Each structure stands twice: as structure tokens, then as C-alpha cells.
Amino acid sequence: MRDVVVAALRARYGDGWGTDVEANLRFSADAEALLQGIDGIHLLGDAEFEDGEVTLRVWVDRPVPDLMTADELAYAVFGRLAEEVFYTERRFEAGGLRYPFVTGSPRRGHVGALVMMGPYAADFADRFRQRITGGVRYHA
Numbered sequence: 001m002r003d004v005v006v007a008a009l010r011a012r013y014g015d016g017w018g019t020d021v022e023a024n025l026r027f028s029a030d031a032e033a034l035l036q037g038i039d040g041i042h043l044l045g046d047a048e049f050e051d052g053e054v055t056l057r058v059w060v061d062r063p064v065p066d067l068m069t070a071d072e073l074a075y076a077v078f079g080r081l082a083e084e085v086f087y088t089e090r091r092f093e094a095g096g097l098r099y100p101f102v103t104g105s106p107r108r109g110h111v112g113a114l115v116m117m118g119p120y121a122a123d124f125a126d127r128f129r130q131r132i133t134g135g136v137r138y139h140a
Contacts, residue, residue, distance in 0.1 A: 018109035024054050043058055043059075052111065056077070056113070060117070084106070095122045096125050098115050
């Protein structure tokens with residue numbers, strides 16, 4: 001779905017929307033500064049850039065008992081980084097959670113992902129995937 005949103009924004013604002021390397025570098029520098037004050041997560045290394053997308057990897061420092069807690073951590077990040085336009089979705093992966101996102105303004109945009117990692121994120125993602133698939137580890 002995120003790709004559909006990006007395509008719609010590029011159709012409206014131009015094909016270069018979300019591809020400005022300088023703007024993405026400034027965005028990642030802002031992210032590094034803003035993420036220092038969030039309780040429960042910390043940034044792992046520098047932002048990664050690939051194919052015009054920014055990936056922010058964060059380590060989850062405490063147990064994630066439920067979906068609300070996972071989303072609260074993600075939105076603590078997005079609440080500091082999101083601009084006029086904002087869209088995200090949640091994906092469960094082996095080893096954690098991925099929140100692909102789009103943010104920006106009519107003039108410039110950023111496409112990327114927030115990746116929550118570490119044993120707490122991995123455990124929660126595994127439990128949630130078990131719940132969805134009806135795995136033996138899930139007990140209602």
C-alpha cells in the first residue's frame with residue numbers, strides 16, 4: 001500500500017518527490033537527534049540509504065506485551081519526524097517489526113522504514129505471527 005501512496009504523491013507533486021538525496025540526509029540527521037530522547041528504544045547506528053529510501057533501525061529496550069505498546073513506540077518516533085503528509089503501515093517480520101512510511105510536504109518527501117529490532121521486538125513479532133497463524137505457542 002505504501003507504494004501506491006508514493007505513486008499518488010509523485011503523480012501530484014512530480015517524479016522527484018521523495019528522491020532528494022540532500023533532503024534525505026538532513027532528515028536522517030534530524031532523526032538521529034530526535035530519537036535520543038525516546039524512552040524504550042534507541043537508534044542502532046546511522047540511517048541507511050538504499051534506492052532513495054531511508055531505513056532507521058531501532059533497538060527496543062523493554063518487553064512489548066501487546067500491539068498497542070509496539071505502535072506507541074513507533075508513533076513516539078513518527079510524532080517527532082512526521083511532516084505535513086504522513087502514512088505508515090505495520091509489518092511483522094522474523095526478528096522484529098517494520099513500519100514502512102512516507103512523510104514530507106508538497107515540496108519534498110521521504111520514503112523509508114522504521115525497523116524495530118532486538119529480542120523484545122523479535123519475541124513480540126513471533127507471538128503476534130503465531131496468533132495470526134494459530135501456531136502452537138499462542139494461547140488465548
